[in-house]
Amino acid sequence: KVTYIYLKQLEEADLMVINKIDSLEETQRKSLRTALEERFPTKKVLEVSARSGAGLEDWFALMTSEKQGSADTMEVDYAVYAEGEALLGWLNATLELRSEEAWDGNAWMTQFAAHVQSQLEAQHHEIAHLKMTLSPEDGLGELAVINLIRNDFVPELSQTLPTDIHQAELIVNLRAEADPDALEAALRSALDAMNAGQGAINAALTHIEHFRPGKPEPTHRMEACP
Known part of the structure; x- marks a missing residue:
């Protein structure tokens, strides 16, 4: 049912972008693109790598030069969609970290993400998406960002x-x-x-919310255009 949600999101998209192509073999890239183009023949598919910059210019040019068109009304089985949403737990949290001594924020966040991953793996809970953003108080806009999209991957800065x-x-x-x-x-x-384990660094939880999305209950539905 989670797959149903994912496929509906792809169906609704005007443009599909395959990111992180630098981490895929050529055969994997071709196989993925072919599968998308066969299942969604009317969609545009691009391949990019945010890390290397490959394909980004074409993507940005497309986004800034084309207007979003009107699409046909998508059929959604809201009962199945709601069941899929109910399988996913959501959590948003904010932490404040302080230390009298200077410390490596990249290393701390990587270790923390690995701890969260380990805790969930021990309970056989599959991660769909984990993202952490570390913003120094005096960083002048600098950020550290780490992502994890499945249990058998390693958190990546x-x-x-x-x-x-x-x-x-x-x-x-x-x-x-x-x-x-x-x-x-x-x-x-x-x-x-x-x-x-990090005695000099004090990490305090200042905000947390966790929930499951409610069942979608559309008030109005537009009929598909003939």
Whole structure:
């Protein structure tokens, strides 16, 4: 049922972008693109790598030169969609990190993400998306960003901080096939482990919300144009 949601999101898209092509073999790229083009023959498909920059100019040019067109009304089985949504727990959290001594924010966030991953894996909860953003208090716009999109991957830093820091804010966005309470428990356990093992760095949870999306109940539905 989660797959149903994913396929409906692809069906609704005007443009499909295959990212991280630098991490795929040529045969994998071709196979993925062929599968998308065969299933969604009216969609445009691009291949890009945000890391290397490959394909980005074509993508940006397309986004800035074309207007969004009107699409046919998409048929949605809201009962199946709701069941799929109910399988995913959502968690958003904010942490404040402080230390009198300068510390490596990239290393801290990588270790914290690995702790969260380990906690969820131990309970057999599949991660759909984990993203953390670390923003130093005096970073002048600099950020560290880490992502994880499945259990058998390793948390990957897509942006790093160039220098050690003293204070920062960490924002966590997590979606996984688990009860929302289980996501909170995993986050708190990971936080306890970090505070126990990183004595000089104090990490405090300042905000947390966890939930399951409600069942979509459309008030109005437009009929498909003839």
